[in-house]
Amino acid sequence: MPSVPSRFTGLGVGFSPYLIKPPEDVVRWTVGEPGFDTPRPVVDAAIASLERGETHYTRGPGSIELCTKISEQLNRLWNLTSTPESVMVTPGAKQALLYAMMVTMESGDEMLVPSPAWPTYDGQAALLGIKPVFTATNENFHPDLENMRDSITTKTRCILINSPNNPTGAVYTPEEIQAIVDLAVEHDLWIISDEIYARLVWSEWPHVSPASLQGGKDRTLVVTGFSKSFAMTGWRLGVLSGPEDAMSAAFACQANANSHVPTFLMPAAEVALEQDETVNEFCEHYLKRRAILCEGIDALPGLNLRSPEGAFYAFIDITGTGMNAIEFADKALSEARVQLIPGSLIQGGEGHVRVSYATDESQIIEGIKRLKSWLI
DSSP states (O other): OOOOOGGGTTOOOTTGGGTSOOOTTSEEOOOOSOSSOOOHHHHHHHHHHHHTTOOSOOOTTOOHHHHHHHHHHHHHHHOOOOOGGGEEEESSHHHHHHHHHHHHOOTTOEEEEESSOOHHHHHHHHHHTOEEEEEOBOTTSOBOHHHHHHTOOTTEEEEEEESSOTTTOOOOOHHHHHHHHHHHHHHTOEEEEEOTTTTOBOSSSOOOOGGGSTTTGGGEEEEEESHHHHTOGGGOOEEEEOOHHHHHHHHHHHHHHTSOSOTTHHHHHHHHTTOHHHHHHHHHHHHHHHHHHHHHHHTSTTOBOOOOOBTTEEEEEOGGGTOOHHHHHHHIIIIIOEEOEEGGGSTTOTTEEEEEOOSOHHHHHHHHHHHHHHHO
16 A cells, blocks of 8 residues: 655644644633634625636735735835735635745755744644754743854755734744845845734834845745635635745746646735724724733733733743643633643743634633633
């Protein structure tokens, strides 16, 4: 009987075991998904596109109209200098990440990743034969730049960063991003910058893309998408932008993998990019929910939470309870009926649980109430 390639042996599935929909009586704090429906104008635009019969093949990287709007927004919000020809719309940001790894590294190369980090990075690297080298972060989950420098070897080809960060909520400072760019220039490395949460920033400092900094433009591939900002997770629309040679290779990846995203979604994505007011309203809700969560966690024994700087995740220190992450998450589910994600599922995450405060306020308040009854 033929065998499955060895690279799939032990290949992780990240948070998936703890993302399974629980029974109705469980408070679900796990899913990294906006607690809102997709804005109605976006839905209406997709329906109208279908009714116009826009169901045929189109330009592989995405319609030039959509790529133009994406490029304009990247340049307006993050001070990039992208062009429509340097933008590709992908089937979700995960696919954009996979393409970015494919076009920047060979099998056997090493990729530096500050940890804790979203487990998909590890899994995708394993699929491509790339070795992720996890580098240290400080007590605020910001990169330890000296450790990053010390981790560079002759096999290092890329630095992958995610700011705002999943799972920690950290937003790297402009100085930290510049230092990472300087390090990449010094050692001639690529940078993959996962900026899917770039519009969800609560810190005193702004989000800064390495592609906007001196030395960063010609070596940075920016990954973003529509899921988190516009409440469009199920639409599976990601974005990849970067230097011409890398994007030419990425276009070839998409042409051979899936041609393009659904044609009728492209006009809807154009409309999504016009929903700034709605995005701002979402952010106001997230800030309120973050405040409720932080205040509630501070009142619980054995738990400690640094106020998240961005995205809609909190990485709660549970070491004061005497339980490890798996034990805490399993007991929180079975005894308190609150679903959490154990941080030990990722490198550097032991002693923490990840929660999403994108859920309804009522679910945050009820979850805190249940954890309090369980822990006190």
